[in-house]
Amino acid sequence: MSSDAWDGIEVVDAHAHANRALVPRLLATMAAENVSAAFLVAGGVVSPMELSHTIVTEGPGRDVDADNAELLEAIEGEPSLAAFCFVNPHRAAGEADRKLVEECAGIKFAPGVHGIGHLDPRVQSYVDLAAERGLPVYSHCIGNGALSVESYARLAGRNPEVTFILGHAGRGNFDLDAAQEIRGAENVLFETSGGFDFVIKNAVETLGAERVVFGSEFPIQHPRVELTKLALAVAEADLPAVLGGNIRRVTRTRKGGST
Template sequence: MEAQRVFDAHAHLAPRPDSAERILTSMDRNGIDRTVVVAGAAISPDELSRQIIVGGHIEKDADNTAVLEGCAGAPGRLVPFFFANPHREAGEYRSRGTEFRGLKLAPGVHGVPLADERTQALVSAAAELGHNVYLHCLHREGFGVRDLVGLARRFPAVTFVLGHAGVGDLDLYGIDLITDSGNIVFETSGGYTSVVSAAIERLGAERVLFGSEYPLQAPEVELAKFKALGLPADQWRLIAWENTMRLIGETP
């Protein structure tokens, strides 16, 4: 796999003074040029782990202002997404949306199903702003990949990012579910190399994005998956750079 500019499609920026410095150091160490960042620390990893398995939710807001402040110190390198809370009206996102480059939804955090009118109000605002929507799916009714497909059909002009390689680390079924939904792309953090390979084969490299899930995952681990796959240079260029550039509305 030849040297290639890398755009990390998904990482978190916690509301702490040194967060931007830490992620930039990690990016430099791993040869990552740009990173999409969303607020971190809205929920602890232990709480999130429990909610993913047994359900539940929080109604706490993520610190989107801290994300903007962190990105301001590294213009162009850190790209802010708005982490929405469906328990609030969509008005805040709509009014602040031009400061961000996309929308992040976390059903596992806030516990609001994908077909819920509150989720749809936020996606409608994203459509107005020309934003894509990054979200996680869960193995629960109302939160699954099939529910995402239904949401994507309601908003065909919006690009949706299925985060973390679908549900679990072996979601080959999820790949099949989104195959015919051209406005759903696949972000690879957390998935097995076999799943990443299947996504490239079944969806095409133009619908696959490299993401790290920093700081919960070390970016070098996610990069190593692609190195192990030994992709042709044209496929790696799409996955590592061009697809995420298009996602945020920039021409590769």
């Protein structure tokens, strides 16, 4: 009987999506693939087609809120699951946002959804919340302007006390520039979902294994696909850090990693 390269290694998914209806399917998938914990972002904010269009065109985005409260309710009592608060930087952080963030394990931006640049003062207001709470910040970067990896690295440089996570291997699939763009910003980690195994291997070589984290992008991508890529791209000795150790190190939380 064959075994997987990640057998015996604690696997923590740094980036998946869910809502109330998807949580049972997510838990079943995690059990089947020996994923012990996951950090979730509220799903269904825009349709996959709309998101695809705005990513490809660097479209204007729109003012829309994720249902963070519903996700928190859906995972209550599930010690292996925790949420990143999916914020809407069309407004600066307010008291309601502060209360939500207090229940979460991190903060997530999606420039492809909202179209707000990383260096916008409203974005900084949420980064300030992350700094206060000791939480990481995640963003999916697109294009070469205000929503780009380069601008995200500049945001990280302005906030060295905060850990930032660059989602989806930079701009996705064949983006070798991303690792170079964040190389000097040592508080930025590289999350692997969507990147070619060659790009992941390059990220480990460029940044070091301690700055690379596994994410699945469930349910759009199956965890086994992403785990198989990592098994091909990452040296066996580095797998424990990449598959779970690194994201645990930067997410000090009561849940989502606690099994």
